[in-house]
Amino acid sequence: MHRLTVVLLAAVDAAIAVAVGIAATLAPLTLLWVVAFGGVADWAALWPAAASIWQLGHAVPLDVELAGAYVAAVGVDPSAESFALSLGPLAFAAFTAIFAARSGIRASRAEAWVTGVVTGSVVVAALSALVAFTSTSAVVTATTWQAVLHPTLFFLIPGVIAAVATEWREAGSGAIARLRDRIESAPHGWGLVPALVARGAAVAVMGLLGAGALVLAVGIFTRGTEIIGLYEAGNVDLLGAIVITLAQLAYLPTLAIWGLAFVAGPGFSLGAGTAVSPAATQVGVIPGIPVLGAVPESTTPWLLLLALLPVALGALAGWIARSRLIALEKDAVARGIGPQLRRPDDDDPIAARLAVTGGIAVVAAAATALLASLAAGSMGPGRLTAVGPEPGAVALAVGLEVCVGAGILLLAPRRREDRVPEAAELDPQGPVWFDTEPIEPLRPPDEHPTGASGTRL
Structure with missing residues (x-):
C-alpha cells in the first residue's frame, strides 16, 4: 500500500473516532432539548456539554462551578458549589482505542506502521485541541493540555500496541522483525518468553x-x-x-x-x-x-x-x-x-x-x-x-x-x-524416541538387508 494511502486512511480513522464519539453525546442531548423545550436547539449550550462529556470519557478531569443562585434555589449544601468530576464513562475511551488498534494493524500490514500511528495521533490531537478551544463554558472547565493529551494517548498507545503486535507476528523485515528473530533464536526456550x-x-x-x-x-x-x-x-x-x-x-x-x-x-x-x-x-x-x-x-x-x-x-x-x-x-x-x-x-x-x-x-x-x-x-x-x-x-x-x-x-x-528426548537420543546413527515409541532412522540404500538383486530377503 502506498504511504500516502496509509496517511489518508489513518487520518480518516482518527477523525471518525473523534466525530462518532462526540456525536454519540450531541445527538441525544439535541433530541432531549428539542422534545423538552421545543424549537431550535441551543448549540451554544449543547456543544460545550457534549464536548465535556466526551472529554470526561477520555479521563479528562472537569472542574464544575455551579452558580450560587442555583445552589440556593435547589437547596444544595453551599459546599457543593464547586467540585471536581473525574470518574468518566470509559465507553468513549474504549471506542477510540478500538479505532486506534484497527488503524495500527492496517498500517503494519501496509509496512508503514509508524507513519499510520503518528498520523492518526496527530489528527486526534488537532481535533481534541479544536474541541477544547471551542467548548469553553462558565460551568464546566477542563485544563487545556489534559483535554488535548488524554484523547491522544487513548489513540496512540493502543495503536502502537496493535501495530507492534502485528509486526511481531507477521512482518518479514524491519527492525521489529529483526528483533523478533534475534530473540526467538535464544536457546532453551527463552526465545518464546516475550x-x-x-x-x-x-x-x-x-x-x-x-x-x-x-x-x-x-x-x-x-x-x-x-x-x-x-x-x-x-x-x-x-x-x-x-x-x-x-x-x-x-x-x-x-x-x-x-x-x-x-x-x-x-x-x-x-x-x-x-x-x-x-x-x-x-x-x-x-x-x-x-x-x-x-x-x-x-x-x-x-x-x-x-x-x-x-x-x-x-x-x-x-x-x-x-x-x-x-x-x-x-x-x-x-x-x-x-x-x-x-x-x-x-x-x-x-x-x-x-x-x-x-x-x-x-x-x-x-x-x-x-x-x-x-x-x-x-x-x-x-x-x-x-x-x-x-x-x-x-x-x-x-x-x-x-x-x-x-x-x-x-x-x-x-x-x-x-x-522431550535426551541429547543422547538425538544420535543420527540411532533411533529417536518420542515418548515410548521408537522410530527406525532412514539408512542409505547399501545398508538395507537386501540381496544381490536389490530386493528385500
Whole structure:
C-alpha cells in the first residue's frame, strides 16, 4: 500500500473516532432539548456539554462551578458549589482505542506502521485541541493540555500496541522483525518468553474483565427491584429515563472494572469511608443512580471463593504457555535441533518457564492497575470525591492470584508424555524416541538387508 494511502486512511480513522464519539453525546442531548423545550436547539449550550462529556470519557478531569443562585434555589449544601468530576464513562475511551488498534494493524500490514500511528495521533490531537478551544463554558472547565493529551494517548498507545503486535507476528523485515528473530533464536526456550508473557497476560486480563462484567450482570439481574425503585424515586418521564439509561450504558466498561476489582478481592468504594468487597460491604447512603442499586447491601463469606477465578485464569494462561513450550521443544527435536533447547545434563529446565510465570503475573497486575486507575475518581462533592477501586490493592491481588495459577501449570514437573528426548537420543546413527515409541532412522540404500538383486530377503 502506498504511504500516502496509509496517511489518508489513518487520518480518516482518527477523525471518525473523534466525530462518532462526540456525536454519540450531541445527538441525544439535541433530541432531549428539542422534545423538552421545543424549537431550535441551543448549540451554544449543547456543544460545550457534549464536548465535556466526551472529554470526561477520555479521563479528562472537569472542574464544575455551579452558580450560587442555583445552589440556593435547589437547596444544595453551599459546599457543593464547586467540585471536581473525574470518574468518566470509559465507553468513549474504549471506542477510540478500538479505532486506534484497527488503524495500527492496517498500517503494519501496509509496512508503514509508524507513519499510520503518528498520523492518526496527530489528527486526534488537532481535533481534541479544536474541541477544547471551542467548548469553553462558565460551568464546566477542563485544563487545556489534559483535554488535548488524554484523547491522544487513548489513540496512540493502543495503536502502537496493535501495530507492534502485528509486526511481531507477521512482518518479514524491519527492525521489529529483526528483533523478533534475534530473540526467538535464544536457546532453551527463552526465545518464546516475550510472546508467551504477552499472550498469557492478555488471557488473564480479558478473562478478569469478562468475570467482572458477569458479576455486574448477576447483580443487575438479582437486584432488579432496587434498580427499578431508584428509577421511580427519580420521578423522571420516559425521555428522562432513556437519557439516564444511555448514560449508564456509557459507564458499563467502568462498572465492569469495578466488578473485576470485586472478583479479585479488594473491591471498590462508593465514597470516602465505604467499601464493597466479598469480605464486607459498608456503603451507607448511595447516590440515587439506578445502576448502583445492583450494589449488595451485605455480602456472604462464600463470595470469597470468587478469588479462585483469577487463579483459574492464571492457570489457563500457564497451560497455554506450557503447551506452546512443549510443542516447540518436540518440534525442534523432530527437526534435529533439539540441543538448542535443552542441555544434556539438564533433565527438566524451568528457567524460561519461571520467567514466563513471573512475566504473566507482572504484566497482568500492571494492566489491572491501569484499568483500576481509569475507573476511579470523583463523581461529586463531599465524600463522593473517592469512588472506585484502589489501583495498588487490585494490582497486588491480581498479581498474586494469577502468579499462583500460572505457576501451578508452568512449574509443575512434566508428565511422561510431555518428556522431550535426551541429547543422547538425538544420535543420527540411532533411533529417536518420542515418548515410548521408537522410530527406525532412514539408512542409505547399501545398508538395507537386501540381496544381490536389490530386493528385500
